Amino acid sequence: MTEIQIGTGLHADPGVILGYAPARGESRGLSLGPGARLRSGTVLYLGTRIGAGLETGHHVVIREDCVLGDDVSVWTGTVVDYGCRIGARVKIHANCYIAQYTEIGEDAFLAPGVTLANDLYPGQPSSAELMAGPAIGPGAQIGVNVTILPYVRIGAGALIGAGSVVSRNIAAGMVAYGNPAVVHGEVAGLTAIEHRVAPEPESASRYRLLNGVVRS
Amino acid sequence: MTEIQIGTGLHADPGVILGYAPARGESRGLSLGPGARLRSGTVLYLGTRIGAGLETGHHVVIREDCVLGDDVSVWTGTVVDYGCRIGARVKIHANCYIAQYTEIGEDAFLAPGVTLANDLYPGQPSSAELMAGPAIGPGAQIGVNVTILPYVRIGAGALIGAGSVVSRNIAAGMVAYGNPAVVHGEVAGLTAIEHRVAPEPESASRYRLLNGVVRS
Amino acid sequence: MTEIQIGTGLHADPGVILGYAPARGESRGLSLGPGARLRSGTVLYLGTRIGAGLETGHHVVIREDCVLGDDVSVWTGTVVDYGCRIGARVKIHANCYIAQYTEIGEDAFLAPGVTLANDLYPGQPSSAELMAGPAIGPGAQIGVNVTILPYVRIGAGALIGAGSVVSRNIAAGMVAYGNPAVVHGEVAGLTAIEHRVAPEPESASRYRLLNGVVRS
Numbered sequence: 001m002t003e004i005q006i007g008t009g010l011h012a013d014p015g016v017i018l019g020y021a022p023a024r025g026e027s028r029g030l031s032l033g034p035g036a037r038l039r040s041g042t043v044l045y046l047g048t049r050i051g052a053g054l055e056t057g058h059h060v061v062i063r064e065d066c067v068l069g070d071d072v073s074v075w076t077g078t079v080v081d082y083g084c085r086i087g088a089r090v091k092i093h094a095n096c097y098i099a100q101y102t103e104i105g106e107d108a109f110l111a112p113g114v115t116l117a118n119d120l121y122p123g124q125p126s127s128a129e130l131m132a133g134p135a136i137g138p139g140a141q142i143g144v145n146v147t148i149l150p151y152v153r154i155g156a157g158a159l160i161g162a163g164s165v166v167s168r169n170i171a172a173g174m175v176a177y178g179n180p181a182v183v184h185g186e187v188a189g190l191t192a193i194e195h196r197v198a199p200e201p202e203s204a205s206r207y208r209l210l211n212g213v214v215r216s
Numbered sequence: 217m218t219e220i221q222i223g224t225g226l227h228a229d230p231g232v233i234l235g236y237a238p239a240r241g242e243s244r245g246l247s248l249g250p251g252a253r254l255r256s257g258t259v260l261y262l263g264t265r266i267g268a269g270l271e272t273g274h275h276v277v278i279r280e281d282c283v284l285g286d287d288v289s290v291w292t293g294t295v296v297d298y299g300c301r302i303g304a305r306v307k308i309h310a311n312c313y314i315a316q317y318t319e320i321g322e323d324a325f326l327a328p329g330v331t332l333a334n335d336l337y338p339g340q341p342s343s344a345e346l347m348a349g350p351a352i353g354p355g356a357q358i359g360v361n362v363t364i365l366p367y368v369r370i371g372a373g374a375l376i377g378a379g380s381v382v383s384r385n386i387a388a389g390m391v392a393y394g395n396p397a398v399v400h401g402e403v404a405g406l407t408a409i410e411h412r413v414a415p416e417p418e419s420a421s422r423y424r425l426l427n428g429v430v431r432s
Numbered sequence: 433m434t435e436i437q438i439g440t441g442l443h444a445d446p447g448v449i450l451g452y453a454p455a456r457g458e459s460r461g462l463s464l465g466p467g468a469r470l471r472s473g474t475v476l477y478l479g480t481r482i483g484a485g486l487e488t489g490h491h492v493v494i495r496e497d498c499v500l501g502d503d504v505s506v507w508t509g510t511v512v513d514y515g516c517r518i519g520a521r522v523k524i525h526a527n528c529y530i531a532q533y534t535e536i537g538e539d540a541f542l543a544p545g546v547t548l549a550n551d552l553y554p555g556q557p558s559s560a561e562l563m564a565g566p567a568i569g570p571g572a573q574i575g576v577n578v579t580i581l582p583y584v585r586i587g588a589g590a591l592i593g594a595g596s597v598v599s600r601n602i603a604a605g606m607v608a609y610g611n612p613a614v615v616h617g618e619v620a621g622l623t624a625i626e627h628r629v630a631p632e633p634e635s636a637s638r639y640r641l642l643n644g645v646v647r648s
Contacts, residue, residue: 015231015447017472020472023469037239040233040236040257040259041257041275041472041473041490041491043472043490057277057295058257058259058275058277059257059275059277059293059473059490059491059509061489061490061491061508061509067636075295076277076295077275077277077293077295077311077491077509077527079489079507079508079509079526079527079544081526083636084636085635085636093313094295094297094313095293095295095311095313095331095509095527097525097526097527097544097545097576099544099576101636101637101638102636102637103635103636103637109338109339111333111335111338112295112313112315112331112333113313113329113331113363113545115527115544115545115576115577115594116576117543117544117575117576117594119543120625120628120629120646121573121591121619121622121625122541122543122573122575122591123541123571123573123589123591123619124622124624124625126624126625126626127625130625130626130629130639132629132637132638132639133637134637135632135635135636135637135640139339141337141338141339143333143338144313144315144331144332144333144363145331145361145363145381145577147545147576147577147594147595149594149595149646149647150646151629151637151639151640151641151646152641152646153637153640153641153644157339159337159338159339162331162333162363162365162381162383163363163365163381163395164381165577165594165595165596165611167594167645167646167647167648168641168644168645168646168648169641169644169645178395179381179395179595179610179611180647180648187337187339190337190340192340192342193336193337193340193342193343193346194342194346196336197336197346197348197367200351203301203319203351204283204299204300204301204317204318204319204351205317205318205319205348205349205350205351205367205369206317206348207346207348207367208351208367208369209367209368209369209384209385212369212384212385213383213384213385214336214365214366214367214368214383214384215365215383215396216383216384216396231447253455256449256452256473256475257473257491273493273511274473274475274491274493275473275491275493275509291511292493292511293491293493293509293511293527309529310511310513310529311509311511311527311529311547325554325555327549327551327554328511328529328531328547328549329529329545329547329579355555357553357554357555359549359554360529360531360547360548360549360579361547361577361579361597373555375553375554375555378547378549378579378581378597378599379579379581379597379611380597394611395597395611403553403555406553406556408556408558409552409553409556409558409559409562410558410562412552413552413562413564413583416567419517419535419567420499420515420516420517420533420534420535420567421533421534421535421564421565421566421567421583421585422533422564423562423564423583424567424583424585425583425584425585425600425601428585428600428601429599429600429601430552430581430582430583430584430599430600431581431599431612432599432600432612
């Protein structure tokens with residue numbers, strides 16, 4: 001089956017490519033739900049099934065053999081490699097790389113530059129066969145430029161701080177950061193942002209830190 | 217006003233998009249100064265005001281409600297999100313992400329892969345309202361693949377080492393690096409590069425480190 | 433010489449640009465060997481010489497004055513800057529930045545998001561003249577989102593762990609990681625992947641870590 005099924009109400013910029021043929025395996029159908037908004041430079045491969053309301057930024061590539069739920073957003077410059085399962089309402093921001101065989105639960109958020117790995121030791125004989133990305137739980141929040149290693153499981157609602165390298169499982173609801181990332185507390189115990197900043201109205205960056213430090 | 221005002225001497229590759237309509241808010245004008253050089257895949261949104269001599273690489277996206285000074289360069293694959301103010305002669309290299317509400321002073325340089333954050337705790341109720349990027353001072357030099365957290369203020373002429381995660385304010389003229397980045401000295405005290413390297417003429421990488429280490 | 437020489441059997445998507453004129457220096461020829469497969473958004477500059485069987489992802493840019501061997505792959509969103517020498521069968525994955533004057537030996541692999549630097553102290557007077565990227569040895573494996581500093585030399589077959597910042601030379605065959613990256617063992621001493629994971633069949637991420645930790 002190489003059919004392309006497009007839902008009603010598609011708004012795609014000129015030059016968007018629907019049903020790009022993958023180099024691996026045979027070509028298969030593409031299913032794209034209603035109400036998609038696809039910006040210039042977006043490429044959706046054959047072999048993928050996408051729910052309603054997909055929104056993409058510019059220059060987004062979504063490869064074959066993926067399943068995306070409803071109302072997923074994928075922003076400019078992000079690549080979703082093949083074989084991923086991405087839940088409803090997931091937002092993947094700009095310049096991310098989602099490795100083959102990654103699982104992302106509903107409502108999770110990946111900030112710009114998040115890069116996922118799926119090969120524990122590139123070059124080992126069993127690498128190709130055992131290749132698998134991380135599993136990111138529902139509602140987890142992954143900060144900018146975070147690296148997550150293969151097979152790592154991040155629990156529901158966990159928060160991974162910007163620039164972290166996550167090399168172990170992180171339990172649900174925890175805050176973790178650093179290289180390597182370790183748990184520093186619970187999301188439920190975070191100080192509200194409004195108690196940490198003061199307005200800085202003359203700057204385009206509109207606030208400053210009250211004590212000059214986000215974290216040590 | 218949805219008018220697009222383009223200065224004289226524009227050199228834009230085929231397919232460049234000028235005045236892309238943002239999804240948020242109403243459409244507004246785009247003002248682009250004279251002498252711009254825009255390479256293939258570049259998208260400039262409505263609602264932004266840009267000085268003379270803008271130069272872009274390929275596949276660059278500059279969103280709405282930004283103000284850019286004269287002679288700004290933005291290289292391939294970089295995204296400038298909405299609401300930023302970027303000073304004259306700033307150079308933003310390839311594959312960077314400039315978060316909403318970021319301030320960058322004149323003559324600053326951002327190396328490839330720099331990723332800025334603007335949400336202290338993604339998912340908190342006040343996140344959307346208090347969203348703000350870092351403020352990078354005039355002439356600051358930000359190394360490759362550096363992550364900068366929200367609200368952080370980097371002083372004029374500071375140098376942030378490659379791969380750092382900047383989670384606190386850095387004073388003017390300081391050298392900082394690491395995860396988290398801490399100050400290791402002053403820019404004025406750096407050894408001249410020519411005293412740290414020796415030619416390696418048979419290699420495309422033309423020099424080697426005299427002692428094999430950039431920093432510990 | 434501004435001639436463009438294209439080998440037989442080219443398969444290039446519509447809109448691919450062959451022989452883009454660089455802003456620096458005079459225009460020179462482009463030589464592209466037989467059997468190339470170039471995907472949408474790819475731009476190859478004048479002044480570069482490429483062997484047989486080049487394969488690119490989408491939105492790839494390869495600048496001038498580079499020499500690439502046979503059967504090189506460069507994946508989506510990656511930028512190869514000018515003056516690089518890249519050996520046969522090198523694979524550079526998605527969203528990488530290859531700095532000017534980088535050397536990459538045959539059969540090396542760069543995972544997604546790898547970012548190379550070539551300016552030790554941006555802003556110093558001698559920066560432009562002494563600019564040089566790292567030298568990555570044959571068969572080296574560079575993990576996702578790794579940062580490598582200028583002049584650093586990585587030996588043949590070395591493995592650099594995901595998210596590392598490499599600021600010193602790494603000897604052949606070693607495993608190094610961290611920020612800064614330090615040597616933690618030899619590639620030859622790594623446990624086989626199949627002894628570290630167990631199947632997790634209900635997940636798109638198909639395996640889990642036996643002890644929950646990749647590395648400490």
